[in-house]
Amino acid sequence: GAVVSQHPSRVICKSGTSVKIECRSLDFQATTMFWYRQFPKQSLMLMATSNEGSKATYEQGVEKDKFLINHASLTLSTLTVTSAHPEDSSFYICSARDGIQVTRGRNTIYFGEGSWLTVV
Amino acid sequence: AQSVTQLDSQVPVFEEAPVELRCNYSSSVSVYLFWYVQYPNQGLQLLLKYLSGSTLVKGINGFEAEFNKSQTSFHLRKPSVHISDTAEYFCAVSLPYNQGGKLIFGQGTELSVKP
Numbered sequence: 001g002a003v004v005s006q007h008p009s010r011v012i013c014k015s016g017t018s019v020k021i022e023c024r025s026l027d028f029q030a031t032t033m034f035w036y037r038q039f040p041k042q043s044l045m046l047m048a049t050s051n052e053g054s055k056a057t058y059e060q061g062v063e064k065d066k067f068l069i070n071h072a073s074l075t076l077s078t079l080t081v082t083s084a085h086p087e088d089s090s091f092y093i094c095s096a097r098d099g100i101q102v103t104r105g106r107n108t109i110y111f112g113e114g115s116w117l118t119v120v
Numbered sequence: 121a122q123s124v125t126q127l128d129s130q131v132p133v134f135e136e137a138p139v140e141l142r143c144n145y146s147s148s149v150s151v152y153l154f155w156y157v158q159y160p161n162q163g164l165q166l167l168l169k170y171l172s173g174s175t176l177v178k179g180i181n182g183f184e185a186e187f188n189k190s191q192t193s194f195h196l197r198k199p200s201v202h203i204s205d206t207a208e209y210f211c212a213v214s215l216p217y218n219q220g221g222k223l224i225f226g227q228g229t230e231l232s233v234k235p
Contacts, residue, residue, distance in 0.1 A: 006163075034222060043210065044164075044225045093163055097221065109214075109223060111156070111164040 002028050004096050006112035013119055018082045021115045023094030025075045030096035033077040034109075035069060038091040050077050074099070084119040091116055122147040122213050124226035132232045135203055141196040141229045143211030153194040154212040154223065155185055164210065170194065181205070206233045 003026040013019045023033060032051050036044040048064075050056040050071035058064045066088075068080040077096075081088055093114040127142040145153065152171050156164040168179025175187040185196045194211060211226040 004163075032221070043227045046222060046224065049222055095164075095223070097217070110166075113163040114161075116161075 002026075002098055002108070002110045004030075004094065004110045004112040006092075006094055006115050008115060009113060010116045011118070013084055013117070015085055015119055016083055018080055019084055019117060021079045021081075021092055021094075021117070023077045023079070023096065023112055025096045025098075025110070028096075028098045028100065028110075029074040030077070031074065031099035032097040033071055034095045034097075035067075035077075035079050036093045036095070038093060038114075040091075044093060047079075081117065084117070086119045089117055089119045122151060122215065122224050124211050124213050124224055126209075126211050126226035126229045128229050129227065130230045130232065132234060133201055135233055135235050136200045138199050139197065139201050139205075139231065141209050141211075141231065143194045143196065143226060145192050145194065145211075145213045147192075147213065147215075149215065149219070151213045151215055153185075153187060154214070155179065155183070155194070155196050156210045156212060156225075157181075158208045158210065158228075160207075167196070167209075201231070201233045203233050203235060205231060207231060 005024045007022045035047045038044045047062045048056045048058045050069050052071050056069035071077040095109050095111045098108045123146045125144045133139045154169045155167040158164050167183050168177045170177050170187045178184045183198050209229045212223045214223045
């Protein structure tokens with residue numbers, strides 16, 4: 001089946017530094033990717049939607065200058081947390097929509113395994 | 121705007137008992153509906169989805185769900201649960217792709233299966 005890979009799975013960074021999380025679709029072309037944030041014992045909050053080759057669309061309340069999203073190719077999207085602070089510590093999950101499945105009328109979205117970010 | 125409400129935050133149940141996890145949605149237009157499972161410290165795995173057609177949808181691991189348009193519900197059921205079903209379950213709704221297609225999640229239901 002389709003696989004979405006996130007890297008790193010866990011990362012610890014110092015306050016004030018930036019950290020990049022990658023999301024790759026391994027065996028399909030992802031025309032659209034989504035980034036979520038999840039706090040412990042809570043639901044997933046959509047941060048932004050990115051389409052290959054265009055600027056990401058951020059949800060209300062999400063700082064676009066702090067959470068930089070790049071979707072440079074059909075298989076890779078990156079989330080960069082800039083000037084990280086301890087309150088940015090969270091579980092970040094990406095998902096990807098299979099573009100071919102879309103053309104077949106199927107809304108198939110696959111999730112990555114998530115990335116734990118700890119800012120110290 | 122679309123929204124999803126999962127009516128139970130926690131559902132404890134004994135092994136081999138049946139279970140129902142409740143989900144209601146709100147939308148002024150037709151939507152797609154999904155159930156996902158999340159095991160501790162992992163991403164999400166799709167259990168089943170309703171796009172159109174038959175209102176009874178069968179998924180993986182013996183789960184099924186029924187779409188009820190009049191009650192705007194999409195409850196998840198399993199006739200006999202196992203210890204391994206212990207996890208967090210999320211109901212989600214999305215508009216069709218040509219109308220945006222992003223997934224909006226409910227608050228989650230923690231299913232705890234006890235021996």
